[in-house]
Amino acid sequence: MMSIYDMKVESMDKGKHSLRLYEGNVLLIVNTASKCGFASQLNALQTLYERYQEQGFYVLGFPSNQFMNQEPLRDEEIPEHFQEKYGVTFPLFKKTMVRGKDIDPLFQHLTEESKGVGSNKIKWNFTKFLVGRDGTVLNRYSPKTDPDKIESDIQEAVNR
Template sequence: MSIFDVKVESVDDGTHTLQPYEGNVLLVVNTASKCGFASQMNQLQQLYDQYKDQGFYVLGFPSDQFMNQEPLDSEEIPDYFREKYGVTFPMFKKTTVRGENISPLFEQLTYETRGVGSNKIKWNFTKFLVGRDGTVLYRYSPSTNPEKIETDIKEALK
């Protein structure tokens, strides 16, 4: 199954597939508003602003699986990130990114990539770069500054 056929839950319009993003380069990120890496939202927004006209999207999937660092309700999260970091890229409902109830999206992302020692997501702000054809190109650790991903984004957009 293509990543674009995976169903996700939007804050605004319910459950749908990622088909609207097919043909674009995606950076899928599991986020959390109270995580020490939340300041990366500034750089993620800058990348989105810089490359969105070339077919690039950042997709934010909040998760509360790591030390309860996402206490907000799904509906509050986009407003919080918009007010605090100026985020305008798509944000989705809280998502299970590991464990037995892992969402189909993160199941596929982690199946196709491997982190250090295992394929499980170990913390918030793990990032996945997905090519226009739906291939998962790279996985980046939570500590990877989004600016360091820019070269890979440029290459994927070619």
């Protein structure tokens, strides 16, 4: 069985690389979009990243344009926009297919390992996956779940 750390992703600045870079850390993987009504969650995600980074916690942002074209920016424009508008410094990756026939293997794995409501498919931007230090998916959160509401789960994961 393939581990999350065997997955290859394409970052904005490091090119294509393995998630093994993050092995042993707690991850919150989020599909993002700059024009989504939930984009204000980027502020809270950044706060969590800053608060727990020294304990081995990373937020990983994967922009997606699959939901009503809510990510119209080009890959190279996204980091600057997120930084200027929301103060984002956590790692961002190139636009990613998070559902459908061209789903990225990472999101295929995440959705197979965690239950959604009604189906395992990602239904909207800002679906969040909490991944433990061993690479297992600990929890999945809906787009409506404010990042502040999952802080206790993050604390528990980083203290394991």
